[in-house]
Amino acid sequence: MARKIKLDKRSRQILQAVVAYHINTAEPVGSRTISRKYNFNLSPATIRNIMADLEEMGYLQHPHTSAGRLPTELGYRIYIECLNAAPAEGCQLLSKEERKKFAEFDEIDKLLRYTCKILSSTTNYIGIVLAPKMTRMIFKHISFVQIRSNTVMVIFVSDSGLVQQNIIRLQKEYSQEKLDKMANLLNKKFKNISLLEVRRNLLEMIRQDQITYDELLFRALKLEDEILESQEDAKIFIDGHLNIFSEPEFNDLNKMKAIFETFEEKNQLLNILDSCIKDGGIQILIGSENQIAEMRDCSLVTSVYVAGNFIRGTLGVIGPTRMNYSAVIPQVEYTASLVSQTLSNV
Amino acid sequence: MARKIKLDKRSRQILQAVVAYHINTAEPVGSRTISRKYNFNLSPATIRNIMADLEEMGYLQHPHTSAGRLPTELGYRIYIECLNAAPAEGCQLLSKEERKKFAEFDEIDKLLRYTCKILSSTTNYIGIVLAPKMTRMIFKHISFVQIRSNTVMVIFVSDSGLVQQNIIRLQKEYSQEKLDKMANLLNKKFKNISLLEVRRNLLEMIRQDQITYDELLFRALKLEDEILESQEDAKIFIDGHLNIFSEPEFNDLNKMKAIFETFEEKNQLLNILDSCIKDGGIQILIGSENQIAEMRDCSLVTSVYVAGNFIRGTLGVIGPTRMNYSAVIPQVEYTASLVSQTLSNV
DNA sequence: CTTAGCACTCATTAATAGAGAGTGCTATTT
DNA sequence: AAATAGCACTCTCTATTAATGAGTGCTAAG
Numbered sequence: 001m002a003r004k005i006k007l008d009k010r011s012r013q014i015l016q017a018v019v020a021y022h023i024n025t026a027e028p029v030g031s032r033t034i035s036r037k038y039n040f041n042l043s044p045a046t047i048r049n050i051m052a053d054l055e056e057m058g059y060l061q062h063p064h065t066s067a068g069r070l071p072t073e074l075g076y077r078i079y080i081e082c083l084n085a086a087p088a089e090g091c092q093l094l095s096k097e098e099r100k101k102f103a104e105f106d107e108i109d110k111l112l113r114y115t116c117k118i119l120s121s122t123t124n125y126i127g128i129v130l131a132p133k134m135t136r137m138i139f140k141h142i143s144f145v146q147i148r149s150n151t152v153m154v155i156f157v158s159d160s161g162l163v164q165q166n167i168i169r170l171q172k173e174y175s176q177e178k179l180d181k182m183a184n185l186l187n188k189k190f191k192n193i194s195l196l197e198v199r200r201n202l203l204e205m206i207r208q209d210q211i212t213y214d215e216l217l218f219r220a221l222k223l224e225d226e227i228l229e230s231q232e233d234a235k236i237f238i239d240g241h242l243n244i245f246s247e248p249e250f251n252d253l254n255k256m257k258a259i260f261e262t263f264e265e266k267n268q269l270l271n272i273l274d275s276c277i278k279d280g281g282i283q284i285l286i287g288s289e290n291q292i293a294e295m296r297d298c299s300l301v302t303s304v305y306v307a308g309n310f311i312r313g314t315l316g317v318i319g320p321t322r323m324n325y326s327a328v329i330p331q332v333e334y335t336a337s338l339v340s341q342t343l344s345n346v
Numbered sequence: 347m348a349r350k351i352k353l354d355k356r357s358r359q360i361l362q363a364v365v366a367y368h369i370n371t372a373e374p375v376g377s378r379t380i381s382r383k384y385n386f387n388l389s390p391a392t393i394r395n396i397m398a399d400l401e402e403m404g405y406l407q408h409p410h411t412s413a414g415r416l417p418t419e420l421g422y423r424i425y426i427e428c429l430n431a432a433p434a435e436g437c438q439l440l441s442k443e444e445r446k447k448f449a450e451f452d453e454i455d456k457l458l459r460y461t462c463k464i465l466s467s468t469t470n471y472i473g474i475v476l477a478p479k480m481t482r483m484i485f486k487h488i489s490f491v492q493i494r495s496n497t498v499m500v501i502f503v504s505d506s507g508l509v510q511q512n513i514i515r516l517q518k519e520y521s522q523e524k525l526d527k528m529a530n531l532l533n534k535k536f537k538n539i540s541l542l543e544v545r546r547n548l549l550e551m552i553r554q555d556q557i558t559y560d561e562l563l564f565r566a567l568k569l570e571d572e573i574l575e576s577q578e579d580a581k582i583f584i585d586g587h588l589n590i591f592s593e594p595e596f597n598d599l600n601k602m603k604a605i606f607e608t609f610e611e612k613n614q615l616l617n618i619l620d621s622c623i624k625d626g627g628i629q630i631l632i633g634s635e636n637q638i639a640e641m642r643d644c645s646l647v648t649s650v651y652v653a654g655n656f657i658r659g660t661l662g663v664i665g666p667t668r669m670n671y672s673a674v675i676p677q678v679e680y681t682a683s684l685v686s687q688t689l690s691n692v
Numbered sequence: 693c694t695t696a697g698c699a700c701t702c703a704t705t706a707a708t709a710g711a712g713a714g715t716g717c718t719a720t721t722t
Numbered sequence: 723a724a725a726t727a728g729c730a731c732t733c734t735c736t737a738t739t740a741a742t743g744a745g746t747g748c749t750a751a752g
Contacts, residue, residue, distance in 0.1 A: 030714050043726050048715070066714050066732045106497060106513040145489050145501055147509055151452060153501060155491055163493055165511060167452040241587075242610055245603040253599065257591040264588055376745050389695050394746070412701045412745045 007057060012082065014040065014050050015059055019071045019079040023322050026248045028068035073287040073321070076299075080284060080325050093334045094122065102342045108132070108162045112237050115315060115339050120240025122335075123328050125319030126263075128302075130273040131235040132312035134164060135195045142186050144179035152179060159192060160307060160343045236266050236273070249297055249320045258294035268292050273314040276302045280311060282333060287321040297321055301328050303336035307343035315339065353403065358428065360386065360396050361405055365417045365425040369668050372594045374414030419633040419667070422645075426630060426671050439680045440468065448688045454478070454508045458583050461661060461685050466586025468681075469674050471665030472609075474648075476619040477581040478658035480510060481541045488532050490525035498525060505538060506653060506689045582612050582619070595643055595666045604640035614638050619660040622648045626657060628679060633667040643667055647674050649682035653689035661685065 007015075017038045021029045031044040031051060040047070051069050054060045059075035071079065098118060105111035112129045119127030134156070141157040150173050155165045174182075190198045244250045244259065262268060272290055276283045285300040295318070302316030315336055317328050353361075363384045367375045377390040377397060386393070397415050400406045405421035417425065444464060451457035458475045465473030480502070487503040496519050501511045520528075536544045590596045590605065608614060618636055622629045631646040641664070648662030661682055663674050 028714090032714075044714090045716095045726055045728095046724080049725085052716085062715090064733055065716085066712095066734075068714065106493065106515070141493075143491050145491060147452065147487075147501075147503055148507055153509065153511070155493075155499060157493055161494055163499065163513060165499070167509060169452070242603070242606055245599065245606070251599060253591065253597060253602075256599075256602075257588070260588055260591070374745090378745075390745090391695055391697095391747095392693085395694090398747085408746090410702055411747085412703075412743095414745065 007054075007059075007078075010040075011050055011054060012078070014047060015054055015071075015075060016079060016082055018051070018054075018060060018069060019075060022070050023324055026322060028063055028070050030068035033068070073289065076286050076321065076325075080286075080329070083326050083329070093331055094118065094338075099338065102338045103345070105342075106161075106163055108158070108164045109235075111162060111339070111342060112235075113239075115335060116237040116239040119315060119317055119332070119335055120243060122331050123317050123319065123324070124240075124243050124246070125317045125323060125328065126241060126243060127237075127239045127315075128269065128273070128318055129237040129315040130270070130277075130313045131237070132307070133234055134166075136310070136312065137164070138192055138194050138307070138310075140191070142183050144174075144183050146174070146176045146179055149173045158307075158343075160345055162343070234270060234274075236269060238263055238266075238269075244320075247320045249322065255294075255297065259298070262292055262294045272300065273302065273316075276314045276316075277304055277311055280304050282329065283316075284325070284329070299323050299325075301325070301332045303332050305336045305339040305343065307340065312343060353405075353424075356386075357396055357400060358424070360393060361400055361417075361421060362425060362428055364397070364400075364406060364415060365421060368416050369670055372668060374409055374416050376414035379414070419635065422632050422667065422671075426632075426675070429672050429675070439677055440464065440684075445684065448684045449691070451688075452507075452509055454504070454510045455581075457508060457685070457688060458581075459585075461681060462583040462585040465661060465663055465678070465681055466589060468677050469663050469665065469670075470586075470589050470592070471663045471669060471674065472587060472589060473583075473585045473661075474615065474619070474664055475583040475661040476616070476623075476659045477583070478653075479580055480512075482656070482658065483510070484538055484540050484653070484656075486537070488529050490520075490529050492520070492522045492525055495519040504653075504689075506691055508689070580616060580620075582615060584609055584612075590666075593666045595668065601640075601643065605644070608638055608640045618646065619648065619662075622660045622662075623650055623657055626650050628675065629662075630671070630675070645669050645671075647671070647678045649678050651682045651685040651689065653686065658689060 014034065017034050017040075018029045021033065021037065031048040034040070034047050034051075035042060035044045042050075051060060054075075055062065055069065058072055059078060060069040061072050061075075062069060101114065102111070105114065108131070112131055116127040116129045119129070121127075137156060138159045139156045140159045140161070143155040143157075145153045145155065147153050147167065150171070151167065151169050152174070153165055153167050155163060157163055186198065190201060193201070241260065241263065244256070250256050250259065268291070272285070272292070281304065283300075283302045285302075287299060288296040290296075290298070290300055297320060298318055299321045300316060300318050301323075302314050304311045304314050306312055316332050317323075319328065360380065363380050363386075364375045367379065367383065377394040380386070380393050380397075381388060381390045388396075397406060400421070401408065401415065404418055405424060406415040407418050407421075408415060447460065448457070451460065454477070458477055462473040462475045465475070467473075483502060484505045485502045486505045486507070489501040489503075491499045491501065493499050493513065496517070497513065497515050498520070499511055499513050501509060503509055532544065536547060539547070587606065587609065590602070596602050596605070614637070618631070618638070627650065629646075629648045631648075633645060634642040636642075636644070636646055643666060644664050645667045646662060646664050647669075648660050650657045650660050652658055662678050663669075665674065
């Protein structure tokens, strides 16, 4: 009868060792290497047997007969699960200056751009940030500024004090006074709720005849429409393209090109990040688990960030499947918490 | 005595042929090729003699004894000069939609980003645009909007109707009314002049006691200071990184990496583009003529763009030295004229 | 001045051999 | 039964060599 095969403690330790070593070297790992570098007190032959078992279980693989082993995607998954059991608590993930800077931005775009840069520079992989949908933003204050006849700048100040502005064109011309009136109305009646809710509430109030400024309100509603429509597709920030030049798995121009093209065509990335919002928390997509064929050699570590109690967007890191998960995961987690803090501060 | 060597008409035609052929194929060009593909009615041997002369004159070079010839930078220079003699007039450089879109932007940033994309997509090289210095911008209208205590958004509407906004922090808090007063003063007194001149004029008027609102003016001046200081380094837009993946001369990861690093570190590019402003018109930097070592295999075709009669910035295309100058030069010229038109329209 | 002919050069490609890393299996030890 | 030592085997990687071919440079003839 065949030997019983299960993932006992020792096998798992060997697996961890193989994955960890491979992450460092990017090379297939041989039995002799593990025997020498780790203190299992086992001969290469024994380790070889265990590795053969791990291969049969689907955690390791063989590029060819006489090469060492490397992890399968399943192998990485196990590795990561075991990591989570012992998170690197209390370590200093960012310098004091880097942390302080999060609170110093006036504009959402700049905050997110900085966040993205932090993600890429601390991990040496590619940072990626999905900006919040503006319609979900809770605002403290809205202003309208007439730019030209029919053209108005809308300035949102979110409850966290961050600014985002938008220029929209309207069918009708409004004087600056009218615009100020509208802004005042919105600011007084609808503090601390999102644009979507503003719209819903306005419609409700009209239905119930609770307000009389019909004409003005009608205009305000129209304006809302324009604002909602004028939203471009959600923005994605990407930083650190250069980092993948250093990764040996991308030493191939065609692979490199494919990945760069994926970044250029942001829709696919957007879908993935968007779906991470639904699942919430930290998400780790290993290799082909992400749906982009060109990125089957990449992993994606993402976390949602929040403002108050509401999820606002996603941020994360893209790197080779062989990425340094033990460093990246806490970094993404921590960065998300900093962004959330900044967005939640009133 | 040595044979007399000069660039007669026939030699120049051969040179043109060699350069043109090399631009198409990226390969060294042999005498037989020229003899067959062009109607000089000369045998390869004769062409070989002429090519040897061209080499001695410094227009062609030899990678090794038994390879064909390719142009030196000097060779490209001659080639381009002869091109300019007969520009491709009347050809359709952009579609109607592409052209129309230039007039449809409300924000300077978006206009320039689009311009950059046009430059890269039409030439299949890298588009590059240096944004105008805001202090030189002539404005039609300025607004101040209070965002928070001590924080103000400054909105410039340029004479061409394009908007640029900036958020600045001030030492003192100003009420929205004060801000409006200041804006009004600026808008009334100083229409159609640049920020730099506004500042100069304000100082002059104070000196001559022509105005009495001393306190308010003092604040306005302070505000000006902040605006000028808050300017980040001039912005550069770059688009079309992907295009260089298709160029055979960058089939080398290290070269590629070096170039990408140059783009990341924008200062050097900025210096080059800035110096193009001084020289004005169309500039062509071939190969090592640009001062960036990593870009010694690249050429740069730039043109300034204007608003009214004043030069505002530079735009252009970066590609391999072996770029298709006959297509790129008119394209850069034409795009610059479109941007200039847009910025000059009142 | 132009051209044909021919030897020569040099990069590129394919084929071959040798080295080295690592496994898989078997027999032996604990 | 688990661990180990020994050894043949596999497969990649590197260096060497040889063959190919494009293109020149030179000389002599038209």
